Amino acid sequence: MKRMLIRVSGKVQGVFFRVSAKDEADRLGITGLVRNEPDGSVLIDAEGPPETLALFADWCRQGPPRARVLTFVTEDAAPKGYVEFKIERT
Numbered sequence: 001m002k003r004m005l006i007r008v009s010g011k012v013q014g015v016f017f018r019v020s021a022k023d024e025a026d027r028l029g030i031t032g033l034v035r036n037e038p039d040g041s042v043l044i045d046a047e048g049p050p051e052t053l054a055l056f057a058d059w060c061r062q063g064p065p066r067a068r069v070l071t072f073v074t075e076d077a078a079p080k081g082y083v084e085f086k087i088e089r090t
Helices: 016-029 050-062
Strands: 002-011 033-037 042-048 070-075 085-088
Touching: 002 033, 002 050, 016 033, 016 042, 016 050, 042 050, 050 070
Parallel strands: 033 085
Antiparallel strands: 002 042, 002 070, 033 042
16 A cells, blocks of 8 residues: 655636546545645555556546646655545645
């Protein structure tokens, strides 16, 4: 199990990024959370098998059709043991 923090910025709020990320995470069996950040970025905290997590990260690099990802930054982290993927409301 691997955990990755992903931060995307650009046109990523107000374009259904969080809902779409949850749908993709659920489809791939990824656990964790997604939330909007005050600076306009979106933070994704995701866990899963390395190969599947790489597929999810590739999806996050593009996001849903209305998104325009300008920056994409990842950071590995120690697994937390998430059991589902949630949208965190801010």
